Amino acid sequence: MTKDDLIAIGTLARRTGLSVSAIRYYEQRGLISAQRTEGNQRRFLRSDIRRISFVLVAQRLGLALAEIEAELAKLPQGRTPSILDWQKISRSLRAAIDSKIQLLTRTKGKLEECIGCGCLSLQKCQLYNRDDGAGAAGPGPRYILG
Amino acid sequence: MTKDDLIAIGTLARRTGLSVSAIRYYEQRGLISAQRTEGNQRRFLRSDIRRISFVLVAQRLGLALAEIEAELAKLPQGRTPSILDWQKISRSLRAAIDSKIQLLTRTKGKLEECIGCGCLSLQKCQLYNRDDGAGAAGPGPRYILG
DNA sequence: ATGGAACCTTAAGCTGACTTAAGGTCAACA
């Protein structure tokens, strides 16, 4: 853990494609943490590049930051996560994708029934049964319909 | 088009499961429109139940209200949409689902490669290539990463 | 040692999709 392992926020931004302000926001949210120099500037670990990459990938899969935080909490505390650690946590992402695909497939099936009957009516069709939860991660802060 | 075809906002709310305030919001956004009674109360067409159902279904599929508005614009103006009209527009929803499923499947494939190599690094993995667009309709107003 | 880029903090703003509050009006039934 020499000084070379520590990177400034701008470097982290460049390496991940995130904006500096977004990184500060993530730190504030607790998704990453930083040491400080004597002059109060943040210094991140190189492994935080990977950590942020994970956040970004998980986001594309539709996970909210809070959920991602929960996933990240599974990583070992104290030591830099190993490749095995990342493999483990990535597998849990894969499960998330699978369930999303399943949900979409189910919805599609139901929609097809409805195209068949032409009703598109909540009462008659199954399209709206609440057991589906929040659906395909709808836009904005709605989460559960109803 | 007798008086019986017109329903009050509370009825529409009950029939669709939406809240009254959400319906007002949709009207303001232009997703539905209403006539007014002499006393300034909204009166909707019965067919607006279906219209709202469509909005709700499309939302679960991750479409934003603006996109849904665009879809609805394809409906015939002036006359109450027929079942055929709804079938047509529903098919375009099905296409949206299909592309979402494809995107997820692709992402999953890439993730699997990354689990294999353990890198989870934006530079090395394909996971982050921008040609994927907005991913699985991520949370919040981000839309396109970058 | 100095100048400018990169960093810092705090506060406010933004978008989408609504909800809640406050204060007032309408309608329909008993």
Place this chain on the structure above:
DNA sequence: TGTTGACCTTAAGTCAGCTTAAGGTTCCAT
């Protein structure tokens, strides 16, 4: 005819996920 529940409007609030602004400090190459 009264009253009560359903309706009206406007304004502000909420949440997630950030960005932008303003004003100040640090780092580091020259």
